[in-house]
Amino acid sequence: MPLTIGLTGGIGSGKSTASQWFEQQRIAVVDADIVAREVVQQGQPALQEIEQAFGAWVLEKDGTLNRKALRNHIFQNKEARQVLENITHPKIRESIIHQLQMIQSPYGILVSPLLFEAQQDQLTQRTLLIDCSEATQISRASQRDQQSIEQIKMIIATQMPRTEKQKRATDIVLNDTSQELLFSQLRALHLKYLALSEVTE
């Protein structure tokens, strides 16, 4: 497996913007959010297990997962969230490992909002936190999504605190100002990761 960098950050911090920049440098990016959607698609064993655990209401009429209903159900219910994660997380992990093994670029990026929470950082050699103030997160996420400021604040409250992520991350990039400044910081890290990938080869 090539050198793998785990990329994370809270909602609206700039994870997707950063991972798109790495893709433009021809660095392979594995997106844990996409994998999480794939494992609950129709025909996948996880979907059947979720139905057995929660009941038929978790399915739409066409048999696909009613993501909104499930999300609402687990949002304030820790036990239910745990049940769901016990089903999905091992499958997500397995698929991530498989995709990381296929990477052809000098190093790879694993982008995940739950990199630390789901211990996916264990699959990486270094971690990169895209970091910004809560005010910036709220303003960017509310402009991007059809969500109220209250909803975004609630999501931030359920995520691991910024200070905790800062403690765990190997590298931190501040993204409170322009995209140009974000990209110039990423460029410096990209050169560092390329050099590191040659050492670890």
Ligand code: ADP
């Ligand atoms: P995340 O994936 O962490 O939720 P995104 O990368 O989607 O965050 O960024 C949230 C929103 O903020 C997007 O609309 C994105 O285009 C915008 N954005 C990200 N970084 C910057 C920046 N430095 N300046 C201005 N807008 C930004």
